Structure formats: structure tokens, C-alpha cells
Amino acid sequence: MMDMDYSALARRIDHTEFRTTATYCDIRRLCLEADHYGFRAVVIQPIHCSRAAQYLRGSDVAIVAVVGFPTGAFTIAGKGFEARDAIEQGATEIEFVVNVGALRGGHGDLVLEEMRALRQATGRHILRAIVETCALSDADKRTVCELGVEAGIDGLVTSTGYASGEATIEDVRLMKRIVGNAFAVKVFQRTCDLHGASERMDAGATLLGTESGVQMAETAALTVSDRQQEQP
Amino acid sequence: MITRTDLAERIKTGILGTEVTEEDVRSDIATARTYPFAAYAVDLSFLRLAKLLLQGTDILLTAAVSYPLGGMTLATKLDQIRLALEVQADEINVTLNLSAIKSGDYATVFSEIQAMIEAAEDALDVIVIPQFEILTSSEKLKTCETLLEAGARTIKTDGHGGCCQPEDVRLLRRVYGNAPLIEASGGIRTTAKALEMLDAGADFIHTSTAYSVLADLGDQ
Numbered sequence: 001m002m003d004m005d006y007s008a009l010a011r012r013i014d015h016t017e018f019r020t021t022a023t024y025c026d027i028r029r030l031c032l033e034a035d036h037y038g039f040r041a042v043v044i045q046p047i048h049c050s051r052a053a054q055y056l057r058g059s060d061v062a063i064v065a066v067v068g069f070p071t072g073a074f075t076i077a078g079k080g081f082e083a084r085d086a087i088e089q090g091a092t093e094i095e096f097v098v099n100v101g102a103l104r105g106g107h108g109d110l111v112l113e114e115m116r117a118l119r120q121a122t123g124r125h126i127l128r129a130i131v132e133t134c135a136l137s138d139a140d141k142r143t144v145c146e147l148g149v150e151a152g153i154d155g156l157v158t159s160t161g162y163a164s165g166e167a168t169i170e171d172v173r174l175m176k177r178i179v180g181n182a183f184a185v186k187v188f189q190r191t192c193d194l195h196g197a198s199e200r201m202d203a204g205a206t207l208l209g210t211e212s213g214v215q216m217a218e219t220a221a222l223t224v225s226d227r228q229q230e231q232p
Numbered sequence: 233m234i235t236r237t238d239l240a241e242r243i244k245t246g247i248l249g250t251e252v253t254e255e256d257v258r259s260d261i262a263t264a265r266t267y268p269f270a271a272y273a274v275d276l277s278f279l280r281l282a283k284l285l286l287q288g289t290d291i292l293l294t295a296a297v298s299y300p301l302g303g304m305t306l307a308t309k310l311d312q313i314r315l316a317l318e319v320q321a322d323e324i325n326v327t328l329n330l331s332a333i334k335s336g337d338y339a340t341v342f343s344e345i346q347a348m349i350e351a352a353e354d355a356l357d358v359i360v361i362p363q364f365e366i367l368t369s370s371e372k373l374k375t376c377e378t379l380l381e382a383g384a385r386t387i388k389t390d391g392h393g394g395c396c397q398p399e400d401v402r403l404l405r406r407v408y409g410n411a412p413l414i415e416a417s418g419g420i421r422t423t424a425k426a427l428e429m430l431d432a433g434a435d436f437i438h439t440s441t442a443y444s445v446l447a448d449l450g451d452q
Contacts, residue, residue: 020301021366023335045303047331070301071250073275078315082308089305097250099277105253135251162301163250 006220007038009197013216014064014186014209016043018161024051031055037217041093043209045069046086053090062126065091067118070162072097072132076114080121093126094118095157100132103140108147115151128155128186134165138174145178155184157209166190169203176204194219236449237268239426242435244415245442246273248296248392254281261285267446270436271323275299276312279319292322294359297348300392302327302363306344313351323357324348327391328379330363333371338378345382359386359415365394369403376404380412388438390418398432405433423448 015034017026027048032055034042041062042052052063065086068079076099083094096118102110118127131144148156156175158167166189175185186207187200194216197208210216247260257278264272265286273294274282286293295316298304304312309326316324326348332340345360352358362375376387387404389396396418404414416429417438426437426445439445 018301020303020330020363021334022331024331024337025335027331045301045331046305046308047303047329049305066303069303071248071275071299073248073250073252073277074312075276075279075315078276078308078312081311082304085305085307085311100250101252101254101256101277104251105255107254132250160250 006217006224009194009220010038010213010217011040012201012207013039013197013213014041014043014207015039015213016188016190016209016211017048018043018045018066018070018211022048027051028055031059031061033214034061035059037213039213040207043095046082046089046091049086049089049091062092063090064093064095065089066130066160067094067096069097069130070160072100072130076110076117079114080117083118083121083127087122087125091125093128094122095128095130097130097132097160098144100135103136103144108143111144112147112151115147115153119151119153126154128157128184129153130157130160130188132160132163133158133167133171133175134163141171141174142178145175149179149182153183155186155206157186157188159188161188161190169199172200172203172205192216234427234449236446236451239423239437239446239449240267240269240442242430242437243267243269243426243442243445244271244273244292244294244436244438245269245440246271246294246296247278248273248275248299248440252278254278257281258285264291264442265289267442269442273325273438276315279315279321283319283321293319295319295321295324295356297324297326299325299327299361302330302361302391306347309344309348310351313348313356316356317352321356323359323386324352325359325361325388325391327361327363328375330366333362333367333375338374341375342378342382345379345384349383357386358384359388360384361388361391361417363391363394364389364396364400365418372400372403373407376408376412380408384412386413386415388415388417394418396420396429398428401429401432401434420445
């Protein structure tokens with residue numbers, strides 16, 4: 001990864017801002033950074049979507065809104081409403097937190113119904129489900145992956161960053177093993193460095209959601225310029 | 233000396249969060265029913281179930297709206313309020329648009345609260361959460377002034393992850409007198425801490441660990 005063309009990595013980074021204290025200025029900066037560094041997307045809460053759409057007009061950076069965030073403990077109809085509203089506000093992709101309580105309680109049928117409802121609500125927009133791996137048994141992780149494939153969503157995200165932990169490398173491998181090439185596994189790792197990004201991509205992650213995109217970009221740029229200086 | 237019953241009547245409790253299962257809600261409410269709690273809060277996915285399970289008690293049902301981060305749009309908050317009305321919940325706990333507060337955009341804070349109170353008609357008590365822990369002193373005052381002007385009558389100091397300070401309760405009482413109802417919330421896990429909040433002027437204590445809060449008190 002260190003030797004990888006940095007712009008290729010940037011296109012797999014989802015530049016994320018989940019702090020509740022993020023101001024309008026913070027969201028503007030997030031959008032400008034994403035455009036400047038060539039990140040794939042910005043990931044934000046729905047209140048910020050209309051502003052992000054203004055800041056990113058004419059850019060190909062995707063605007064991802066998180067729905068039912070961060071607990072997932074909302075109704076199916078409510079998440080559907082929120083997803084449609086976010087798209088109206090300017091979101092181009094939706095990530096919704098699955099009903100983790102239903103999954104843990106053995107109600108996979110509810111989780112599937114929810115995924116299908118969200119699939120319908122979001123139409124042709126990209127839809128990923130956030131599964132909160134740290135709250136799930138391995139059996140539940142398998143179930144949610146299988147349900148995702150069955151419901152025809154576009155990807156899974158490992159965690160919200162608001163629960164007790166983040167996904168392990170083993171979680172990524174497990175999820176990748178089950179979904180194969182059916183769709184994307186996105187890792188959310190609030191703080192991450194180039195080595196961590198490389199490990200997660202090697203384990204099968206397609207996308208990396210993080211707040212560390214700029215640090216990684218600058219580290220990669222420095223590494224390149226150091227090398228150029230070393231050359232005689 | 234305050235009794236266990238006296239304190240329970242001033243406690244609002246509930247079960248909230250990602251990991252909660254239907255089984256958890258059923259067993260927690262079965263226990264809660266045996267206490268004279270003031271209110272019981274659940275996430276929206278369990279609102280209908282909790283309404284059924286609380287039947288026959290005087291415990292109010294609280295719906296958590298845009299909870300806990302406050303990052304949902306006004307349209308979504310209003311949609312969630314419609315659900316709370318439909319299920320006939322008694323009150324909502326709504327986390328305010330903290331980004332607007334931090335951006336100094338109090339006009340948005342005001343209009344959102346006003347719209348929610350209007351949508352709730354008189355059927356639902358709108359209890360707003362400014363999340364004191366992350367606000368500066370001037371933001372606290374400006375926010376409370378805004379929410380009272382917009383028609384809110386009850387302030388819940390903090391939501392998930394916050395930690396209520398008795399100084400915050402005293403500050404509200406000093407500035408706004410007896411008019412607003414104050415719910416102290418966040419990190420209240422012992423009898424002593426609960427009593428400290430009541431002494432400071434809180435009307436209610438919000439805690440997910442109601443039984444440990446009651447543990448040090450006798451029945452009489």
C-alpha cells in the first residue's frame with residue numbers, strides 16, 4: 001500500500017464527519033478536502049446533506065447520508081422516510097444502521113424486511129447497511145451478510161464508531177468470505193494510518209470510512225517527496 | 233428522609249441503544265412496572281411494544297426522537313413525532329440540532345423547536361435535550377433562552393454520553409426561575425448523585441440505572 005499510487009487509495013476513502021459538534025464550517029471544510037484530495041465520498045448525518053450538495057456542486061465526490069444513525073433502533077417506515085428525505089436533500093448514497101436488536105433477538109425476518117424496504121426507498125441510489133460488528137456474534141455476522149446479499153443491497157459497513165468497538169481484521173475477512181464479490185465491504189475505522197488501511201484492504205475491504213483521510217494523504221505525499229530527495 | 237417511593241416518583245428511566253432486544257424490553261418493563269416511576273423511555277423500534285407493556289400503570293411513555301445525536305433533519309424529526317402521536321406516547325425526548333447550536337445558528341434551533349411543538353399538538357410533551365456537556369456557558373444560556381422562547385417547557389440536560397453537573401441545574405434555576413421543568417440526565421448512577429441533582433433544583437432524574445439509584449434508600 002505504501003508503494004501504491006496514492007490517488008488509487010484516495011478513491012477508496014470515504015471522508016467522514018460524525019461529530020455532533022461539527023459546525024457548518026466543518027462540513028464545508030470536509031467537502032473541500034474531499035474534492036482536493038480526491039476522496040471517493042463524504043459521509044455525514046442528514047442535517048448536513050443540503051449544505052454538502054452546495055459545496056460539492058460540479059464535483060464527482062459522492063455524498064453519503066447515514067440513516068437510523070447510530071443505534072439503528074428506529075422503525076422500518078421511519079428509516080425509509082429518512083432515506084428518501086436525505087436523497088431529496090442531496091445525498092447520492094445511503095448507509096443505514098440495521099436493526100441490531102432484531103438481529104440479536106433472532107428476528108432475521110425483520111432485518112430482511114427492513115433491507116428490502118430500504119432498497120425500495122432508495123431506488124437506484126447506492127445502499128449499504130451498517131452492521132455494528134462489535135455487537136454481533138459470528139453467527140449474527142454471517143446472517144446479516146447473507147440477508148444483505150438476498151435483499152440486493154450494494155454493500156455492508158462494519159461499524160458506526162459509536163458502539164463499544166470497531167471491526168477486527170478477522171471480521172472483515174469473515175464478511176468478505178460470505179459476500180464474495182456480490183458487493184462491497186466497507187470498513188469504518190475512525191482513526192487509521194496507511195498501514196492500517198493496507199491491512200484492511202488486504203483482508204478484503206473495498207472502501208475505508210475514516211476521519212484520518214487527510215493525515216493519510218499527507219503522509220503518503222511526504223513519503224513520495226522524501227524518496228525523490230534521496231535520489232542522486 | 234426521602235423514601236424509595238418518593239425518589240422513584242421523580243425518576244424517569246428506560247432502555248435505549250443499539251444492542252437492546254425485544255426480550256430485554258419485556259423483562260426490563262416487567263420490573264419497572266412494579267415501581268412508581270414517572271416515565272419510561274424506549275427507542276422508536278420498541279415504541280408500540282412498550283405502549284402495550286406499560287398499560288395499566290401510571291408510568292408515562294417517552295419516545296426517543298433523533299436520539300441520541302440530533303443529526304436528523306427536521307422532516308425526519310416530525311415524521312418520528314407523527315409515530316409517537318399515533319402510538320399515543322406521552323412525551324418525546326429530542327436531541328437538538330447541535331450543529332446549528334455550535335454554528336451559532338439559533339434561528340434554525342428556534343424554528344425546529346417551534347415546528348416540533350406545533351406537530352406534537354397538546355398530546356405530547358416535547359422535552360428537548362441541549363446536551364449541556366458539549367456546550368460552553370454562553371451556548372448553554374443562549375440555547376435555553378431560545379428553546380424557552382420557542383415554547384419548550386422541559387429541559388433535559390444531557391442525552392447519551394453526557395454527564396450532568398449540579399452546577400448546570402443551579403444555573404438554569406438561577407437564570408430562569410421555577411418555570412421550566414428540569415430533568416437532570418447523564419451519569420446519574422447512585423442515590424447520592426440523584427439527591428444532589430434534586431437539591432440543585434431538578435424536577436426529575438433521568439437514569440438507565442434506576443435500581444442502583446434507589447439502592448441506598450429504605451422503603452419507609
